[in-house]
Amino acid sequence: MTSMMRPSAGANQSPYFVGHNAYTSDPVLVNLTQGAGQGAVNALAAHGQWVGSVEAYELARLANRDAPRLVTYDPKGERVDRVEFHPAYHALMRHSVDIGLHCSIWDEGEKERGNRNLLRAARFMMSSGTEAGHLCPITMTNASIAALMASPNHLKEWLPRVRARQYDSSNRPAQGKKSVTLGMGMTERQGGTDVRTNTTKAERLSDGLWRINGQKWFFSAPMCDAFLVLAQTASGLSCFLLPRILPDGSLNGLQLQRLKDKLGNRSNASSEVHFVNALGQLVGEEGKGIATILEMVTLTRLDCASGSAGLIRAAVAEAVFHARHRKAFGKRLIDQPLMVRVLADLSLEALGTSVLTMRLARSFDRASLDQREGAFVRLMTPAVKYLVCKTAPPSIYEAMECLGGNGYIEDGNLPRLYREAPVNAIWEGSGNVMCLDVLRVIGRNPKILDHGLDLLVEDLKPATRQIADVLRAAATAAQMDEGSARILTEQLALTAAAAEIHRLYPGPLADAYLESRLGRPWRATYGMLDQRYNARQIVDFCFPDQLAR
Numbered sequence: 001m002t003s004m005m006r007p008s009a010g011a012n013q014s015p016y017f018v019g020h021n022a023y024t025s026d027p028v029l030v031n032l033t034q035g036a037g038q039g040a041v042n043a044l045a046a047h048g049q050w051v052g053s054v055e056a057y058e059l060a061r062l063a064n065r066d067a068p069r070l071v072t073y074d075p076k077g078e079r080v081d082r083v084e085f086h087p088a089y090h091a092l093m094r095h096s097v098d099i100g101l102h103c104s105i106w107d108e109g110e111k112e113r114g115n116r117n118l119l120r121a122a123r124f125m126m127s128s129g130t131e132a133g134h135l136c137p138i139t140m141t142n143a144s145i146a147a148l149m150a151s152p153n154h155l156k157e158w159l160p161r162v163r164a165r166q167y168d169s170s171n172r173p174a175q176g177k178k179s180v181t182l183g184m185g186m187t188e189r190q191g192g193t194d195v196r197t198n199t200t201k202a203e204r205l206s207d208g209l210w211r212i213n214g215q216k217w218f219f220s221a222p223m224c225d226a227f228l229v230l231a232q233t234a235s236g237l238s239c240f241l242l243p244r245i246l247p248d249g250s251l252n253g254l255q256l257q258r259l260k261d262k263l264g265n266r267s268n269a270s271s272e273v274h275f276v277n278a279l280g281q282l283v284g285e286e287g288k289g290i291a292t293i294l295e296m297v298t299l300t301r302l303d304c305a306s307g308s309a310g311l312i313r314a315a316v317a318e319a320v321f322h323a324r325h326r327k328a329f330g331k332r333l334i335d336q337p338l339m340v341r342v343l344a345d346l347s348l349e350a351l352g353t354s355v356l357t358m359r360l361a362r363s364f365d366r367a368s369l370d371q372r373e374g375a376f377v378r379l380m381t382p383a384v385k386y387l388v389c390k391t392a393p394p395s396i397y398e399a400m401e402c403l404g405g406n407g408y409i410e411d412g413n414l415p416r417l418y419r420e421a422p423v424n425a426i427w428e429g430s431g432n433v434m435c436l437d438v439l440r441v442i443g444r445n446p447k448i449l450d451h452g453l454d455l456l457v458e459d460l461k462p463a464t465r466q467i468a469d470v471l472r473a474a475a476t477a478a479q480m481d482e483g484s485a486r487i488l489t490e491q492l493a494l495t496a497a498a499a500e501i502h503r504l505y506p507g508p509l510a511d512a513y514l515e516s517r518l519g520r521p522w523r524a525t526y527g528m529l530d531q532r533y534n535a536r537q538i539v540d541f542c543f544p545d546q547l548a549r
Contacts, residue, residue, distance in 0.1 A: 014325035023048025060131035062088035063267035097167040101139040121361035129314025133267030137221035142247040143299035144182040150284030174225040183224035185216035195531040202231035219273040235287030240280035253278035265420030301367035304424040320543040342527035344535035347542035356497040375451035382434035387423035387493035435485035459499035
């Protein structure tokens with residue numbers, strides 16, 4: 001272990017930000033999960049203790065310091081197309097698999113019934129705040145089951161191995177493993193998000209298999225056991241399941257070209273791949289690949305929001321922690337008027353993104369039972385991803401500035417969080433794609449907007465009618481002027497966050513969020529709260545003083 005084990009750095013330096021419980025120190029997560037039962041709450045507390053531990057932070061540091069390495073050939077010149085990871089990465093994966101972060105929403109037990117997505121989102125947020133890179137294969141494995149449901153035979157074969165909670169990184173056929181991870185490959189060099197331009201081809205063989213040739217420009221987590229990919233057939237773009245290693249132990253024609261040298265997400269390998277006579281099985285209906293893969297994409301977008309909310313929460317928590325211990329000009333930083341206003345504004349940001357993400361997760365749990373909640377999922381998933389993921393980079397930067405130079409050096413946590421911040425806004429559809437998805441949902445079924453606004457009106461009383469009218473007007477304008485869709489999308493998400501805060505904490509806290517986010521013109525920086533709101537109370541509520549005890 002490193003010097004992070006020391007309880008204090010002395011000399012007016014804040015102590016190391018380790019040894020806290022990410023669950024019990026977060027009143028929002030505690031509040032939103034209390035009704036899930038004592039067993040679930042105890043499990044969340046245990047996970048919160050682990051992600052805040054010296055061990056977890058050290059694993060995060062090592063996994064990001066020593067990036068994955070591509071091994072294309074073995075010593076005898078044979079292709080192996082293998083990625084080697086630091087043991088810290090495998091340790092992080094082992095813990096996440098052990099707690100079911102890759103599969104818990106597909107469990108059949110009673111422990112989390114009715115709250116599976118909510119509780120998993122809470123765990124995901126906490127994990128992301130410590131180390132987010134390894135969560136890429138965790139996310140894809142979880143979401144892949146939604147796509148496999150289009151092919152019951154594939155689901156029957158793969159679901160038991162996905163549900164298993166014994167991490168197995170061995171390089172062998174999936175049929176001989178107790179547990180597996182699943183990835184995906186959609187985008188190509190010439191098209192990116194516009195997957196209809198994909199050129200990868202799939203040719204039907206006589207034994208029910210398909211031969212696939214082509215390329216993928218971003219092929220994340222290439223050591224997964226199988227991948228869902230899109231390829232063109234005579235009927236159009238279709239979805240296929242490609243194992244990495246065939247049952248006889250041979251490689252399946254997935255030739256890794258190189259690993260991406262990414263800004264962040266360093267612990268996770270992202271590659272370029274060529275498919276050379278790779279064998280795959282059709283998932284869903286031929287020609288309906290986009291519809292099949294979108295079932296997976298929807299769940300992935302929830303994780304994008306959960307992950308970004310966790311990054312924000314962790315960054316602001318560390319900034320508050322630092323300000324409580326560091327002195328400048330004769331007072332602790334948190335007692336300086338300008339600093340506490342900044343921290344209060346950041347606290348509202350962390351609060352808003354957390355409750356908004358958890359609200360969406362709750363709708364995922366209720367969508368099959370409540371028409372309005374189902375509408376909320378369809379309308380708000382792209383809007384929530386848009387707002388929460390775009391909030392991460394500026395808020396984490398501001399938290400970094402609160403630490404001054406110590407926030408900028410690689411010895412600390414903030415640089416890792418900051419480099420990680422942009423990826424979720426880009427992955428699974430950039431901001432503009434999210435806005436187009438909001439417009440597409442409303443255009444196909446205008447009642448979805450009405451159902452979604454009904455839920456917001458219930459929680460935002462008494463100022464609701466005006467807000468609902470504004471959103472309807474913004475929706476009408478965006479349908480006539482596509483270029484204004486960002487205004488609609490942001491306002492939808494901010495209103496949903498304000499509604500959830502009002503439902504949970506009516507009074508000054510909700511008023512401060514509503515006024516600062518929806519009651520004023522556009523602003524560029526943090527710290528703009530006026531003296532009507534008690535900044536110190538906002539900080540102390542969102543980030544209690546026992547955080548690091």
